[in-house]
Amino acid sequence: MKIKSFLNYLNENNIKKAVILKKENINYFLERYPPTFSILVFDVKHDRAVLKVPKLEYRGALTYKNKYLDIELFEKIEEVFKGCDGVEDSLPLKFLKYLDNYKIISDKIREMRRIKNSKEIGLIQKAAKISDKAIEHATELILNTDKPITECELAAEIEYIMKKEGSIKPSFDTIAVSDKKTALPHSMPSSNTIKNILLMDIGAVYEGYHSDITRTVILNQDKRYKDIYNLVNSAKTEAEAYLKEGVSVKELDSIARKSMGKYEKYFIHSLGHGVGVEIHEEPAVSSKVKEDIILKEGMVITIEPGIYLDDFGVRIEDLYLVKRNGFKKLSNAKIMEY
Template identity: 65%
Template sequence: MDKFGEFLEYLKENDIKKAVITRKENITYFLERYPPNFSILIFDSNHDKVTLQVSKLDFEMSKDYKNKNLDIELYENFENTFKGCIGLEDTLPIKFLKFVEKYTIISKKIDEMREIKSKAEIQNIKTAAKISDEAIEFGTNYAFENDCVTENQVAAEIEYFMKEKGSIRPSFDTIAISNKKTRLPHGMPSKDIVKNILLMDIGALYEGYCSDITRTVILNENIQKYSEVYDVVKSAKLEAEKNLKAGISVKELDLVARDHMGEFKEYFIHSLGHGVGVEVHESPTISSKIKEDIILKEGMVITIEPGIYTDDFGVRIEDLYLVKKNGFEKLSNAKILKY
């Protein structure tokens, strides 16, 4: 059964005759490609019908989306769109509730469906990962080959490179930070000159699907200062990989990496990883601190990204993985270079 069929069956089972999807990421998920700029997806379980509503501006291009399971319709007004609707996302702007008499939240079902990737989704993620692989290797070489380059320049060159390779846009704001700023997990690039150590966390967006990869490289000759921390992070990542397969719990996987860090684990201040798909951060969260434990399933796509952040600098290494029955397939394959 395809995604449309599975969701229509869910609506029937819960006596939801009409559901309206407005969140772009969810529309991307059902279409398995990036949707027109103005898009509304309507599920009619009474007639087993799915309709994509678009504006006049996008109507011509949207004809390419039409298939035997999907009709294309010109949007008229929100009152008509929501008429008779019961199923809504929990992210729906409150301004639309005036068009609905009663509603049932359907987001949990969509989130559950999104956890397991189809063949088409996996291929899109693989393409996005290939783009970011090449881009982060390009960014590394760019930083080594150019003196007095700024963090902003590295970030901009990486984003331009990904665009050239087919990325719609970055899957999140590109991180390219150096020196003491690397101790900030979400530090943002600036006009600061790149020096000493460089952390790049980047992602491409291909057909609405994300990649996510991080590399940290040592740029100066004072390798010893950074080397021990770097090696601990790399080793913790490899330890997590040894245990990664369908059936392991996210809490256990997180603790495997965290405990492997020994005295450095207090400096590992975020979760081990997260799901990736139409959003760069989606379910499941790979963490030992979540309330409800989650068991990894075959077909999930996740990151593993241990990091250590001292008072002087930080190191993070991140890759993308497809969970399999007896292991995993590594989807990001850029070289891991210490220096």
């Protein structure tokens, strides 16, 4: 159990009371989307965790109670921090006035979050199925209509499907861009009519756990589009061939880059990243990381090679569960063949 494991860590490091405000970290320990206003306190002396909530959240918060977790009301924030000596590195400065001596606990939480348990994997898989359905719907729509569709209209359609299928919200601002805008990795939708080439990067959130998938769809017969698309897809396949427990993130990133040959210089971001209660979390799958993390069974990462030329770009991304002798692909929307 995560809560018990973290209490043991605090005890071993002589931390008596730790307070967590970051919603994603609370989500991680609850394994459910947390109440809107809530603070999680670990009390080592009493060997328990307490979810502190104001009155407007109390009745709803009672459903979170279990043998590891109590629910308590609080009225003043300073009450929560009383006796606290363990905090996150993201703690807002305005709360430091309530503390004297303290230790930072975030590194341990980030380390714990790297490996997903079976419940977390199930939630991520559910989020991935939602985004699969949305991106397949959008692809079919754009390929089977003669009616002009704008980028914003398609983005709205994607988000509608994700909501309909049970996503709390998009993981990030939905990317649905076309033509020259595909050359910009984080370009946002506009009122431009979709033409020539379409890039969609989307994510769903289920019980606070995220998915992430990117598909590129070619809408004309330009051979340059197809050649770059196939090169990116090959780089992704090459990385997949090496993906398993024991491989370093730097090595995996380098394998994909080298497979691009002279186009490597147009691959301007990392190969991937961890996914969980945040859309970007450890481990970063990059050859530039300071700590060369070795992949372990239970990690969930993306592989998303991309090539971005002056007038267009291509990115293809999927979500993977690292296993001892390979991987399980969690996103399964169809990849186009050209």
